[in-house]
Amino acid sequence: MKDLFLFSDLIVHSHSFVYAFHFLLITLIIVFVARMATARMQLVPSGVQNIVEAYVLGVLSMGKDTLGCEKLSRKYLPLVATIGMVVFFGNAIGIIPGFESxxxxxxxxxxLALIVFIYYHYEGIRENGVIKYFKHFMGPSKILAPLMFPIEIISHLSRIISLSFRLFGNIKGDDLFLMVMLTLAPFIAPLPAxxxxxxxxxxxxFIFMMLTLVYLAGAVTIDEH
Incomplete structure (x- = not known):
């Protein structure tokens, strides 16, 4: 979005600074929202507390359905809920003129993709042990094990590309689409967009959170697979 005005350009005109500026901004927004939600906790929630509680309960429900139990859902709630907020606010801030996602x-x-990749492998090894965890990469048949193991390794590595490029490609496309709309008709056309x-x-x-839960479920619940 080089042709559009960005508030960060008033400080330093640099791609790295633009990224760092907006990432710091969404971090501050998340901290502010969390602070507002917990500043005056009420038994009957209202306002920001109500929204955040609904979000947390929604993530817990997603985790319970994917992981199979509430205990695991609560265990991974901090990671999944934080990723969801970072991705959402990181996406949404680019909709506001003068800011970039x-x-x-x-x-x-x-x-984010590397964090998820490293963490779910760590949890899989911690829950099942190194031998048992990597043994399930070989599949149910010993005959097919030499073929299945490299396929599984490639499959897991491809998740890094899938997670990162899916999000990057979609949001980059959204930003370019909005840039075109703002350039052609800055007052009317962007409203439906x-x-x-x-x-x-x-x-x-939602997709990023769900895939994170699916990968965690595949790593820690080997016996059920």
């Missing part, structure tokens, strides 16, 4: 940069999407891009921001956050 940090999720339209591979710096953030690849970092804002609703569509907001929906996409929510959808991409």
């Amino acid at each position: 940090p999720t339209s940069s591979l710096n953030l999407t690849l970092t 804002y609703a569509l891009l907001t929906l996409m921001a929510v959808l991409q956050a």
Whole structure:
């Protein structure tokens, strides 16, 4: 979005700074929302507390359905809920004129993908042990094990590309689409686009959270597979 005004350009005109500026901004927004939700806790929630509690309960429900038990869902709630908020606010901030989505940069999407990749393997090894965990890469048949193991390794490595490039590609495309709309008709045409891009921001956050839960379920619940 080089042709459009960005508030970050008033400080330093640099791609790296633009990314760092907007990532820091969404971090501050998340901290502010969390602070607002917990500042005056009420038995009957209202306002920001109500929204955040609904979000947390939704993530817990997703985790319970995917992982099979509430205990595991609560265990991985901090990771999944935080990723969801980072992705959503990272997507949504680019809709506001003068700002750019940090999720339209591979710096953030690849970092999130690597965090998920490393963490679910760590949890799989911690829950099942090194031998048992990597043994399930070989499949149920010993005859096919030499073929299945490298396929599984490639499959797991491809998840890094899938997670990072799916989010990066979609949000980069959304930013370019919005840029074109703002350039052609800055006052009328973008209005329907804002609703569509907001929906996409929510959808991409949901997909990233769901895939994280699916990968965690595949790593820690080997016996059920």
